[in-house]
Amino acid sequence: MHKLENIINYIVRAVRVLESMGKDDPIFVFSHIDTDGITSAVIIAKLLIEMNKPFILNFFPQISNKSFESYWQEVEPRYVIFLDLGTDTPLAYVKKTASISSSIIIDHHIVSSSDFSDPFSDPRSLVINPRLCEIDGSTEISSAGIAFLLANTFYGFFDRNKAHLFYAITGALGDSQDVGPKRSLIGINKFIVNYGERYGVINSYEDYILIGMGFKPLYRLLAEMFILDIPGISGSYEGAVDFLIQAGVLRRGDDPEKVYWDKLTPEQRDVLRNKLLEALVLKHCGKYSIREIDEMLRGYVYEFSAGQNHFCRYARDLSILINACGKMRSPEVAFGALLNPLNKDVVQQVFQLYERYRAVLSTIFLNMESQVEMHGSVAVYDGRDKIHEELTSSVASIL
Numbered sequence: 001m002h003k004l005e006n007i008i009n010y011i012v013r014a015v016r017v018l019e020s021m022g023k024d025d026p027i028f029v030f031s032h033i034d035t036d037g038i039t040s041a042v043i044i045a046k047l048l049i050e051m052n053k054p055f056i057l058n059f060f061p062q063i064s065n066k067s068f069e070s071y072w073q074e075v076e077p078r079y080v081i082f083l084d085l086g087t088d089t090p091l092a093y094v095k096k097t098a099s100i101s102s103s104i105i106i107d108h109h110i111v112s113s114s115d116f117s118d119p120f121s122d123p124r125s126l127v128i129n130p131r132l133c134e135i136d137g138s139t140e141i142s143s144a145g146i147a148f149l150l151a152n153t154f155y156g157f158f159d160r161n162k163a164h165l166f167y168a169i170t171g172a173l174g175d176s177q178d179v180g181p182k183r184s185l186i187g188i189n190k191f192i193v194n195y196g197e198r199y200g201v202i203n204s205y206e207d208y209i210l211i212g213m214g215f216k217p218l219y220r221l222l223a224e225m226f227i228l229d230i231p232g233i234s235g236s237y238e239g240a241v242d243f244l245i246q247a248g249v250l251r252r253g254d255d256p257e258k259v260y261w262d263k264l265t266p267e268q269r270d271v272l273r274n275k276l277l278e279a280l281v282l283k284h285c286g287k288y289s290i291r292e293i294d295e296m297l298r299g300y301v302y303e304f305s306a307g308q309n310h311f312c313r314y315a316r317d318l319s320i321l322i323n324a325c326g327k328m329r330s331p332e333v334a335f336g337a338l339l340n341p342l343n344k345d346v347v348q349q350v351f352q353l354y355e356r357y358r359a360v361l362s363t364i365f366l367n368m369e370s371q372v373e374m375h376g377s378v379a380v381y382d383g384r385d386k387i388h389e390e391l392t393s394s395v396a397s398i399l
Contacts, residue, residue, distance in 0.1 A: 007128070
């Protein structure tokens with residue numbers, strides 16, 4: 001518990017710094033473009049709005065490039081908040097910029113220990129990084145979680161903005177921090193989950209993890225599930241429809257576009273789980289046992305139980321939607337949808353960007369096999385003229 005108390009001490013200091021900001025100049029907020037960065041930005045932006053603080057938000061994939069340097073010199077900021085953009089580089093910018101009066105750096109990545117023998121030595125900068133409190137920033141809390149803890153210190157913020165706890169969990173999942181048993185969240189992330197469950201905001205439970213189950217029709221959900229290859233189903237929409245008909249979950253003549261996981265009865269879900277398991281056992285019986293296959297499919301689901309009107313109820317689903325917006329260089333679209341989830345036009349743009357993202361990746365991989373060069377055990381794909389920088393990590397992870 002003392003680790004949590006240590007990070008709370010940093011947050012208490014940040015509250016005082018934040019209250020002093022933005023009285024005579026706007027606060028410049030710089031955030032990363034991935035899921036954790038975007039959810040962090042939404043939480044902090046909502047807090048600044050409620051505090052009536054003027055701010056200007058900018059998203060960057062990194063802050064060591066020329067575009068950031070040029071913008072930084074142009075605006076000469078006085079008040080700055082960095083979100084999920086590392087610790088060392090933002091701190092270096094603060095130290096070399098005379099115009100800055102105060103800054104807050106929220107991050108969870110590795111820091112250079114030589115710069116933090118005394119984290120409060122520079123009165124113009126406050127760093128909130130769990131690693132300075134002996135908390136593992138790669139597994140126990142992300143930037144969105146820190147942003148939520150900071151916002152939650154302000155009276156009534158949580159009561160008015162319950163979705164932001166959901167966003168904190170989404171940010172952690174976006175950074176693959178579900179490293180506990182059954183792909184559960186641990187550390188302070190788990191504390192945030194428990195807090196949400198206590199107030200009826202979050203439900204967490206074990207089930208098959210089917211990414212997209214909150215917004216994809218069931219046949220697409222199965223055809224696009226690639227944890228394990230399902231014979232006749234993986235990559236085949238027609239095969240998935242036939243499978244659902246044979247399982248008795250879908251009747252001939254039903255519109256498959258209208259059948260979703262959420263609309264299935266508990267009995268239908270049990271049937272579908274069993275049929276999936278049977279199909280996978282037949283395919284992988286020589287490699288995995290039934291129990292191993294079942295465990296590969298299972299994990300913790302995090303559901304926004306207080307968000308019946310939210311466009312996405314499942315944190316893992318929301319994470320991939322936000323990530324797609326960042327990958328397609330449109331983080332502001334995801335930000336707008338999270339800030340106002342009832343704005344149907346912006347929400348529609350989120351789903352459109354997700355489909356475009358999938359289409360781009362599909363096109364890349366369709367032509368990739370002939371373009372991959374093997375150098376020993378290393379596969380090399382030169383995508384300089386084919387993909388932009390934000391897509392490289394997606395291609396590398398699948399390759």
